[in-house]
Amino acid sequence: MSLSEETGYEPDPASVTGKAPPVHAQTDLLVIGAGPAGMAAALAAAEHGVQVTLVDEHPVPLRTMGEEVPLHFGGRMAATLGNRNAVLESVLQSHPQLAEASDAGIDVRLGTAVWGLFPHRPTTQWISGHVAGLADEEQAYLLRFKQVIVAAGRRDMGLAFTGWQLPGVMGASAAYQLACTYEGLQARTAVLLGSGDEALLIGNALQDAGVRIAAIVEQASTAVGATHLLERLRSQGARLFTSHVVQQALGDADGVAAVRLARIEADGHHDADELTTIECDALLLGVGVIPAIELLESSGCDIRFDAARGGHAPVLDAAQRTSIPFIYAVGDCAGIWSTKSQGSAIAAREGVIAARAAVRALGAPLADAPADSPVIPDVPARDIANERLAWVRATVLQAPADQMICQCEEVSAAEILALRPPRYLGWGKDFGPHGSAVSDPLGTHPDVVKRLTRAGMGACQGRRCREQITALLALGAGCALDALPLATYRVPVRPLRLDLLASLPEVPAMAAHWDSWFGMASQWVPFWRAPPQYTAAARGSNESVASE
Amino acid sequence: MNRGATAGAAVIVIGGGVTGLSAGWWLAREGIDVLVLEAGVIGWGASGRNGGGCSHHHSPLFLEEQRLWPQLDELLGYPTEFQPNRIRIALDARQFQLYRRALENGAHQGFHSEVLDAKQVRELVPYAPDAPYGGYFYHFGGHANPHRTVQAYAWALQDHGGRLLQHTAVTDIKTRAGKATQVSTTRGEFACDQLVIAAGAATAPLAARLGVSVPLASARAEMIVTEPLAPMRIGGVDGNGLYGRQTLRGNLAYGGGPHEWVEYEDCQQTRAHSTVLQSSIARRLCQLFPKVAHARVIRSWAGFIENTPDGRPILERLSSPQNVTIATLSSVGFGLSPASGRAIRDLVIEGTCRFADLSTVKLDRFAHLEADWRVMQGWLPAGA
Numbered sequence: 001m002s003l004s005e006e007t008g009y010e011p012d013p014a015s016v017t018g019k020a021p022p023v024h025a026q027t028d029l030l031v032i033g034a035g036p037a038g039m040a041a042a043l044a045a046a047e048h049g050v051q052v053t054l055v056d057e058h059p060v061p062l063r064t065m066g067e068e069v070p071l072h073f074g075g076r077m078a079a080t081l082g083n084r085n086a087v088l089e090s091v092l093q094s095h096p097q098l099a100e101a102s103d104a105g106i107d108v109r110l111g112t113a114v115w116g117l118f119p120h121r122p123t124t125q126w127i128s129g130h131v132a133g134l135a136d137e138e139q140a141y142l143l144r145f146k147q148v149i150v151a152a153g154r155r156d157m158g159l160a161f162t163g164w165q166l167p168g169v170m171g172a173s174a175a176y177q178l179a180c181t182y183e184g185l186q187a188r189t190a191v192l193l194g195s196g197d198e199a200l201l202i203g204n205a206l207q208d209a210g211v212r213i214a215a216i217v218e219q220a221s222t223a224v225g226a227t228h229l230l231e232r233l234r235s236q237g238a239r240l241f242t243s244h245v246v247q248q249a250l251g252d253a254d255g256v257a258a259v260r261l262a263r264i265e266a267d268g269h270h271d272a273d274e275l276t277t278i279e280c281d282a283l284l285l286g287v288g289v290i291p292a293i294e295l296l297e298s299s300g301c302d303i304r305f306d307a308a309r310g311g312h313a314p315v316l317d318a319a320q321r322t323s324i325p326f327i328y329a330v331g332d333c334a335g336i337w338s339t340k341s342q343g344s345a346i347a348a349r350e351g352v353i354a355a356r357a358a359v360r361a362l363g364a365p366l367a368d369a370p371a372d373s374p375v376i377p378d379v380p381a382r383d384i385a386n387e388r389l390a391w392v393r394a395t396v397l398q399a400p401a402d403q404m405i406c407q408c409e410e411v412s413a414a415e416i417l418a419l420r421p422p423r424y425l426g427w428g429k430d431f432g433p434h435g436s437a438v439s440d441p442l443g444t445h446p447d448v449v450k451r452l453t454r455a456g457m458g459a460c461q462g463r464r465c466r467e468q469i470t471a472l473l474a475l476g477a478g479c480a481l482d483a484l485p486l487a488t489y490r491v492p493v494r495p496l497r498l499d500l501l502a503s504l505p506e507v508p509a510m511a512a513h514w515d516s517w518f519g520m521a522s523q524w525v526p527f528w529r530a531p532p533q534y535t536a537a538a539r540g541s542n543e544s545v546a547s548e
Numbered sequence: 549m550n551r552g553a554t555a556g557a558a559v560i561v562i563g564g565g566v567t568g569l570s571a572g573w574w575l576a577r578e579g580i581d582v583l584v585l586e587a588g589v590i591g592w593g594a595s596g597r598n599g600g601g602c603s604h605h606h607s608p609l610f611l612e613e614q615r616l617w618p619q620l621d622e623l624l625g626y627p628t629e630f631q632p633n634r635i636r637i638a639l640d641a642r643q644f645q646l647y648r649r650a651l652e653n654g655a656h657q658g659f660h661s662e663v664l665d666a667k668q669v670r671e672l673v674p675y676a677p678d679a680p681y682g683g684y685f686y687h688f689g690g691h692a693n694p695h696r697t698v699q700a701y702a703w704a705l706q707d708h709g710g711r712l713l714q715h716t717a718v719t720d721i722k723t724r725a726g727k728a729t730q731v732s733t734t735r736g737e738f739a740c741d742q743l744v745i746a747a748g749a750a751t752a753p754l755a756a757r758l759g760v761s762v763p764l765a766s767a768r769a770e771m772i773v774t775e776p777l778a779p780m781r782i783g784g785v786d787g788n789g790l791y792g793r794q795t796l797r798g799n800l801a802y803g804g805g806p807h808e809w810v811e812y813e814d815c816q817q818t819r820a821h822s823t824v825l826q827s828s829i830a831r832r833l834c835q836l837f838p839k840v841a842h843a844r845v846i847r848s849w850a851g852f853i854e855n856t857p858d859g860r861p862i863l864e865r866l867s868s869p870q871n872v873t874i875a876t877l878s879s880v881g882f883g884l885s886p887a888s889g890r891a892i893r894d895l896v897i898e899g900t901c902r903f904a905d906l907s908t909v910k911l912d913r914f915a916h917l918e919a920d921w922r923v924m925q926g927w928l929p930a931g932a
Contacts, residue, residue, distance in 0.1 A: 009926055011930075015767070015806050021828075122810065300821060409797075424796060447589075458775075490822065496844060498842070499842065502834045504827035504828075514789045514806070514832070516804040520858070522860065524649070527607060534913050536857060536925050539857075545646070546647060547791075
């Protein structure tokens, strides 16, 4: 029964009630990401007769890649990536199971990004059911789903040094994706930052794809990853620099031509007499691989820092279910650890486990299924929180010059730590006792620092600076990395053109009762004409009003 | 009155939003021992989730709002990003007629506005459509950065010796002999001589502990933000059913459209999430600024906002308990905050507001309000 039938009163005409947009596409199970985990989930669910929609944002338009979305591609996309058909062909080749998925009746949508998940909940219930916001190059649209498995992959932690804005400085995973998914990495000689297993695995894959790894740089006094992965690269000529960080990327508008490394002391201090220059045309940031949690966090799933899962990751139960029972996370976005990164088996197993849970939740029969044993992360062999702090301490704080952490908004490390207002305000005075982002541990909230300094507020949506800023604040406050809250993620989790976002259809009631604010006539009566008494019965509800 | 560092304060303000912080600052700058208690982080509610507009010509606090904003950076000692003036673009005759009220209200109080034709709109607003219906240039009001302003109040109040405790939720208010004497919190007990409740939607349950009924309902509203664009000469431009501004950085930050009524209890469980309403906001922003329809939306935000039944503020020193002042600005609080804080200062210290007539924002206008007013007004969640 509707509100009006039950109470005899109409819903507030200026509210969202009755204005939900039409949703044309529906699915029982939405799977986001067609990597090993998402693909396994989609195929497993389809096997049980469930209606499945599988979306993947690849191939990403070249222009979007140029904007460092979804990864930090560093402008190293080969010219061949301008050929959309050829790119699509590469993506299909690198995902051989896509054909199988189509044959299994799965609705496969490539080149389609999910920019938001919108669960139905007590505070957002104007649209019935749960919907996802999707967008391809032509339009944005909504897809209603009952269950969703997020397999959104990973991202690379950024690290600022002089010249890190040059083309060729890029995320390690971004380089891997360009080389292996797109067959279009424009780099011949790379220097790899970071010696953890994830970095070394990527280094080996790139070496196999024809990119020479000239050097591996590690701030710690020994390499932190598996010996066999390291030795495989060294046997092919890679030099290992432990107790070293990048001091400067050298190059010009064409990009990196060389990198200058500095030997560091135990406290991260650069030894000015121990500098090494290495020629390269790509500098791969592999100091931290980050679960891509933006869809999960922005939709309200509980997230916590879990060293065993590679940083901030969703809180999951044994069935890969997040704190929102119809949202599952699988693959790298559910957590990154060494044995998982070494193949696709664990990611695929997570996908199957989540798929089976989703199938059960959808009420589909799951005959004689043995209980799935949960996926348990490795016991962490390394302290990734302290590793990330050490990288930022040695590379950023101990650098000879103040480093530009946020490239989009041009905010430096010193400006972040001093809570300086952005330069365009021209505010010459300092903030005295308040000029510190870290003076009050309770006040050191990355969201507050972001709003005051604008670091992380730019067009790349903080992809390159988010983890560095948190590390910087932890170093400044002298607290553990995981003691700081996580800055929130917001939809759209991919930059989305206004006119594309505006392409969603509307119901006529939306336009008929659109006002800038609450549309309450009584709110805007000037005070010199305000009536002395107010009752709901006597309110003027049919007056034409524009909120001010 | 001087109390111990943690035992309490002469004046306790519950709520670290713009209203409470401004009140705290006005009190502290006169040497009053004031303590602001914030349950979470300052400005985390509606104070940090709004369009930053400062043009409230319908309000009894308007003249003071207009007087204070141009000097606020200097008074506070910190930047608020205030920019004067506002242009509103009408894309049709109906909007043109509705937007005229601001001109009339402004004129009534001595402020000048210009009526703009399509050519003038295009000249002033480079992103405007080729053929807007018309517009207004209000030579008053303006806009500021809410986050920066919230922080500026908080720092300024501390510079004057006031105190601020974040992550300190109020659990009870104790009374004795007709006065509120002690505030219980998650971080201990705090005694007070005077109490100000400016806690957004939480004002209602807090006042209820004192036997005072404050009718409030909460709703969720949302805004979108684009990447930075070349700054227009005047950033305070809105219209076409949108509110918002181009920030000094160049981002377009706009909101508008329907709100979603929510239960107070549900808001305690979750943060405010954006929905696909952002698509409808984007549509109207494309119509308002078609020349930048290619700009990318890079974030959005949503907030929970409290409203009284008539949408007008409640700003009142109660008669019982007689040392308690209640303040809710009813969804229009940011721009008025310099003036509302000063009004609260007057109510606390002098019992009455010296600079504005607050007779229309008192609780007793709801003396005959129906018990089921929320139902009658249809202010219920969409799925109810």
